[in-house]
Amino acid sequence: MTQTFHTVGIGAGPANLSLAAMYDTLAPHDIALFEARDRPGWHDGMLHSGVRMQTGWVKDLVSLYDPTHPLSFLNYLVTTGRVYALLGAGFDTIPRIEYQQYLVWAAGQLPRITYGTRVDRVEFDGAIVSRSGGAALARSRHLVLGSGTVAFVPDFLDALDPRHLFVADELHRRLATVPDEPDLPWIVIGSGQTSAECVAALLARGCRDIKWIGRRSWFAPLEDSPSANDLYRPAYQEAFLTLSRDVRERLVSGQILTSDGISPGTLRGVYQHNYEERLRTGRFPVTIMPSRTVTGARQLDGEVELECLTAGSGEERHRAVNLVVAAGRRQAPLPFDPELTALLDLDERGEPIIESDYSIRWKHADDHKIFVLNRGRYVQGLVDSNLSILPIRSAMILNSIAGRTVCRFRDDYLSTRWA
Numbered sequence: 001m002t003q004t005f006h007t008v009g010i011g012a013g014p015a016n017l018s019l020a021a022m023y024d025t026l027a028p029h030d031i032a033l034f035e036a037r038d039r040p041g042w043h044d045g046m047l048h049s050g051v052r053m054q055t056g057w058v059k060d061l062v063s064l065y066d067p068t069h070p071l072s073f074l075n076y077l078v079t080t081g082r083v084y085a086l087l088g089a090g091f092d093t094i095p096r097i098e099y100q101q102y103l104v105w106a107a108g109q110l111p112r113i114t115y116g117t118r119v120d121r122v123e124f125d126g127a128i129v130s131r132s133g134g135a136a137l138a139r140s141r142h143l144v145l146g147s148g149t150v151a152f153v154p155d156f157l158d159a160l161d162p163r164h165l166f167v168a169d170e171l172h173r174r175l176a177t178v179p180d181e182p183d184l185p186w187i188v189i190g191s192g193q194t195s196a197e198c199v200a201a202l203l204a205r206g207c208r209d210i211k212w213i214g215r216r217s218w219f220a221p222l223e224d225s226p227s228a229n230d231l232y233r234p235a236y237q238e239a240f241l242t243l244s245r246d247v248r249e250r251l252v253s254g255q256i257l258t259s260d261g262i263s264p265g266t267l268r269g270v271y272q273h274n275y276e277e278r279l280r281t282g283r284f285p286v287t288i289m290p291s292r293t294v295t296g297a298r299q300l301d302g303e304v305e306l307e308c309l310t311a312g313s314g315e316e317r318h319r320a321v322n323l324v325v326a327a328g329r330r331q332a333p334l335p336f337d338p339e340l341t342a343l344l345d346l347d348e349r350g351e352p353i354i355e356s357d358y359s360i361r362w363k364h365a366d367d368h369k370i371f372v373l374n375r376g377r378y379v380q381g382l383v384d385s386n387l388s389i390l391p392i393r394s395a396m397i398l399n400s401i402a403g404r405t406v407c408r409f410r411d412d413y414l415s416t417r418w419a
């Protein structure tokens with residue numbers, strides 16, 4: 001018989017893990033998560049040696065709401081015996097693999113996570129029914145979509161031989177199968193942190209003919225100043241939610257480098273390696289090529305050729321044997337069946353309308369909330385697409401489900417007045 005839960009969560013990434021960790025406040029063990037991956041993990045394809053978090057470790061699943069919670073990062077460090085070693089190592093920001101291992105540890109303590117199960121259809125028959133491969137997995141009163149993002153691969157890259165096309169998420173795994181030929185030419189496309197990490201990974205492999213092509217006019221660093229961090233506070237989110245959609249869109253595009261810029265340490269690593277190799281070998285292994293939009297691609301005999309439009313409206317062609325795509329991410333598709341979709345209020349882009357409590361507007365929203373996470377950067381602000389205040393988002397959702405304040409949080413000590 002299909003089990004019934006108070007809430008079902010699709011995906012067991014940090015967003016839904018945080019919610020599941022805090023769910024006991026509302027209804028102990030009455031949330032079930034379904035996860036497509038066959039085991040716990042977190043962006044496992046992007047764990048190149050040396051990669052670091054872009055946020056501090058206090059931004060864990062629970063601490064900013066409840067630092068005494070057993071699934072805090074500090075408790076993970078202490079109970080796994082690594083706290084002194086980590087502190088002693090003196091990291092400015094922790095290795096990404098540490099946060100991944102923390103998430104695996106936390107997931108292991110949460111009951112009712114089913115792995116290897118992709119929810120491919122959600123229906124409504126008086127309850128919300130989540131299905132996979134034709135079978136009903138669970139019925140629930142509420143649903144939380146925490147399905148995250150997937151790598152964006154432009155259509156024109158379909159023309160390329162897949163043996164020479166590496167989506168950034170797969171590079172770590174597939175690099176091991178590439179012949180060890182340092183002079184093999186590579187192109188990496190992308191302007192963000194992921195592209196920089198791919199360039200660094202190729203350098204670490206000994207590659208010395210890499211073109212790094214990006215659309216931005218420079219490979220811009222992450223803006224991580226105190227004033228930038230103001231944007232990742234609950235108090236800012238509260239102010240942001242009062243603004244009109246147009247204003248929010250304008251603000252988000254102006255704030256993008258507080259979220260999508262490259263960590264200065266990663267940039268320094270690439271530039272310093274490049275400089276040192278020039279001293280050693282007489283040539284730069286990485287050619288840094290900003291201000292270029294890739295518009296087309298074709299497969300030649302043994303080579304990939306890219307067409308680019310430059311900022312000055314010129315056209316260029318660049319060739320390499322292998323191409324790495326790190327061209328950003330898109331939201332994972334929504335698995336609603338057509339009858340359920342017909343009950344949703346959609347905006348002019350055909351997207352569900354997201355309310356300030358992360359729920360979407362639909363016919364039965366009074367009794368059955370459907371929340372969408374990591375899809376509302378123009379509603380809740382950029383904070384929705386990263387880890388900064390995960391537990392506050394979980395608290396807001398729990399309050400919304402309860403219809404009253406069951407999770408109270410504070411953000412006082414404000415010296416900034418937003419307008």
Ligand SMILES: Cc1cc2nc3c(=O)[nH]c(=O)nc-3n(C[C@H](O)[C@H](O)[C@H](O)COP(=O)(O)OP(=O)(O)OC[C@H]3O[C@@H](n4cnc5c(N)ncnc54)[C@H](O)[C@@H]3O)c2cc1C
Pocket residue numbers: 010011012013014015016034035036037042043046052053054055117118119120146147148149194332335373374385386387388
């Ligand atoms: C490489 C990388 C590093 C990042 N580092 C940072 C950082 O340091 N700091 C920061 O603040 N942000 C960071 N981010 C941004 C963001 O915080 C992360 O992407 C974060 O993982 C988002 O959490 P999520 O739970 O919303 O989505 P995800 O982590 O993407 O998790 C979604 C999960 O849902 C599963 N899923 C998808 N569809 C289905 C389905 N239909 N059925 C079942 N399961 C499904 C997926 O398998 C996945 O496990 C990073 C992003 C990337 C890509």
